[in-house]
Amino acid sequence: xxxxxxxxxxxxxxxxxxxxxxxxxxxxxxxxxxxxxxxxxxxxxxxxxxxxxxxxxxxxxxxxxxxxxxxxxxxxxxxxxxxxxxxxxxxxxxxxxxxxxxxxxxxxxxxxxxxxxxxxxxxxxxxxxxxxxxxxxxxxxxxxxxxxxxxxxxxxxxxxxxxxxxxxxxxxxxxxxxxxxxxxxxxxxxxxxxxxxxxxxxxxxxxxxxxxxxxxxxxxxxxxxxxxxxxxxxxxxxxxxxxxxxxxxxxxxxxxxxxxxx
Ligand code: IPD
Ligand code: CA
Ligand code: CA
Numbered sequence: 001x002x003x004x005x006x007x008x009x010x011x012x013x014x015x016x017x018x019x020x021x022x023x024x025x026x027x028x029x030x031x032x033x034x035x036x037x038x039x040x041x042x043x044x045x046x047x048x049x050x051x052x053x054x055x056x057x058x059x060x061x062x063x064x065x066x067x068x069x070x071x072x073x074x075x076x077x078x079x080x081x082x083x084x085x086x087x088x089x090x091x092x093x094x095x096x097x098x099x100x101x102x103x104x105x106x107x108x109x110x111x112x113x114x115x116x117x118x119x120x121x122x123x124x125x126x127x128x129x130x131x132x133x134x135x136x137x138x139x140x141x142x143x144x145x146x147x148x149x150x151x152x153x154x155x156x157x158x159x160x161x162x163x164x165x166x167x168x169x170x171x172x173x174x175x176x177x178x179x180x181x182x183x184x185x186x187x188x189x190x191x192x193x194x195x196x197x198x199x200x201x202x203x204x205x206x207x208x209x210x211x212x213x214x215x216x217x218x219x220x221x222x223x224x225x226x227x228x229x230x231x232x233x234x235x236x237x238x239x240x241x242x243x244x245x246x247x248x249x250x251x252x253x254x255x256x257x258x259x260x261x262x
Contacts, residue, residue: 001052002122005097005109008048012041012095013113016080024087031152033083038062041079041095049075049097056099061204074100076207076230081110082180084152091115096182098207100230108208108215110182119186119212127189127215134216136191141246144194144239146172147184149201157199157261163254164197164223171250172243181236185209188238189216195239195247197223199262203230210238219244223255223262235262 016037024033042062049058050065057071058064061078075097080086082093091114099107108127110119119134121127127134146168151157169175176193178184182205184196189212196213210220210228220228223235225248237248255262 002107002109002120004052005049005099005107006111006118006120008045008052009095009097009109009111010113010118011048012044012079013111015041015044016086016093016095017113019086022087024083028153031084033087034062035080035083035087037086038080038083042077045075045077045079045095045097049077053099059203061202072102076100076203078182078204081182081205085179090179092178092183093180094182096204096208098204098211098230100207103230105207105211105230108211110186110208110212112183117186119189119208121208121212121215123211123215125215127212129186129190134189134191134212136189136217136240138240138242139194141172141194141243141250144172144243145192146175146247147187147193147196148175148177149181149184149196149198149236150177151199151201154200160254160258160261161199164199164251167250167254168195168197168247171246181205182209185213185238188218188240189213194243195237197235197237197247197251199223199235200233201236202233206230206234206236210236213238217241221248223248223251224259
């Protein structure tokens with residue numbers, strides 16, 4: 001099944017890579033965009049994944065589907081993670097497909113059609129980039145790049161995001177903001193960055209990436225150290241074990257009083 005899902009992600013990626021006349025529309029505000037391609041890719045994923053596992057429920061950023069009865073399996077997909085990059089021609093966006101089984105992530109596939117990097121993981125069986133096994137090296141914060149997400153659709157979190165940014169900038173090697181949470185997880189899995197954090201993400205932003213990072217040896221949690229839920233929004237802290245622990249303890253005083261919002 002993993003192979004079939006990888007092929008579907010690549011087909012979906014072709015729609016993104018060859019897109020022309022992209023027409024963005026605003027969803028909740030000027031930062032939150034959707035294009036005809038988000039919808040087209042969503043439709044392709046929904047049809048193709050339903051053929052792979054008809055009994056699965058389907059949660060996507062641009063639509064959901066529930067079969068009759070209780071579904072033990074659920075696809076959680078983001079048709080384009082990094083829509084703003086896609087609209088601006090910044091080649092850092094991806095298709096993200098996670099498969100949840102009884103509340104646990106079982107499979108994760110993330111594909112960036114511009115770099116043709118295909119990340120995949122199966123629970124307990126490791127994470128891969130284009131067939132190469134990923135195993136991150138432990139390292140401390142000072143020797144780590146930090147991927148950062150600014151929770152752009154939630155202005156109520158800007159103050160907290162910036163205070164965490166100030167803390168991490170003072171202690172990490174440097175900070176990067178690339179605009180796709182799913183790929184941020186992959187860059188940690190790949191060892192390109194030591195840590196990643198964001199104050200609020202949706203299930204489709206984190207489903208596949210969290211498994212890929214975990215299977216490569218990263219610690220994955222919320223900013224308050226809880227395991228990630230896949231049925232609601234949450235914060236995210238990911239990293240090589242030492243850097244993750246240093247980041248979380250540095251963040252702790254900044255988070256006091258914000259717990260309810262995370
Ligand atoms: C967004 C991207 C971005 C992150 C936002 C996400 P979208 O997803 O992952 O990096 O900062 O929080 O919502 O809207 O492009 O699918
Ligand atoms: Ca997203
Ligand atoms: Ca999206």
